[in-house]
Amino acid sequence: MFADLPIGRLVGAVAITVTAFVASGCGGTIDGHAQPAIDVVPATSAAPTTTKSSKPTTSKPAPTSSRGGTTDFDAEIGDCVALGGTVDDATIDKASCGSRASNYKVIGKAKTSSGCVSDRDNFYAETLNGIETGALCLDIDWVVGGCMDVGGDEPSRIECSESGVEPVKVVTIQQDSDDVDDCPDAADSGFKYAERRIVVCVQSL
Numbered sequence: 001m002f003a004d005l006p007i008g009r010l011v012g013a014v015a016i017t018v019t020a021f022v023a024s025g026c027g028g029t030i031d032g033h034a035q036p037a038i039d040v041v042p043a044t045s046a047a048p049t050t051t052k053s054s055k056p057t058t059s060k061p062a063p064t065s066s067r068g069g070t071t072d073f074d075a076e077i078g079d080c081v082a083l084g085g086t087v088d089d090a091t092i093d094k095a096s097c098g099s100r101a102s103n104y105k106v107i108g109k110a111k112t113s114s115g116c117v118s119d120r121d122n123f124y125a126e127t128l129n130g131i132e133t134g135a136l137c138l139d140i141d142w143v144v145g146g147c148m149d150v151g152g153d154e155p156s157r158i159e160c161s162e163s164g165v166e167p168v169k170v171v172t173i174q175q176d177s178d179d180v181d182d183c184p185d186a187a188d189s190g191f192k193y194a195e196r197r198i199v200v201c202v203q204s205l
Helices: none
Strands: 031-035 039-042 080-085 088-094 104-108 122-128 131-140 147-149 156-158 165-177 187-191 198-204
Touching: 080 122, 080 131
Parallel strands: none
Antiparallel strands: 031 122, 039 187, 080 088, 080 104, 104 131, 122 131, 147 156, 147 165, 165 198, 187 198
């Protein structure tokens, strides 16, 4: 039997705001913010065997829309970022996918955060005078065979031998599925992307 993995606290609406700065020529301020939203479900029964990667590989869920607005932070779909900071002073920087610094991957761009696919893990949006001017849609930068600590304010990559608040190891990624019961026996929970029908199967450490 699979045990429940208590990661449900990631579900919620925690806003992160980047320090405002004055936009040249406009006299307004541009703010950046992000809001996590993730659906984590425990696996409840045995599932068909799947082939596991013999070495860590960077994975997805798949990209969403490429139609975006304008953000001062420049990133393209497929780029990875390090998103962090605090509610009043957030940070976002480019990072190599699969690297220690990377915690999110850009999976889409939208004119506003509401234009991101509903099952994205997070978004980074910028506003001018309180109006969103563009958004980057983000998923956790999952790596098959790699480990993440999903228990902090933002997910962070860790070595699988490290401890963490809620460390998990990615066992496999199931395509064309919205059911964590499709995960193999080695997984005890899954991160479900219902709209895109993808399940990231993980093992709690």
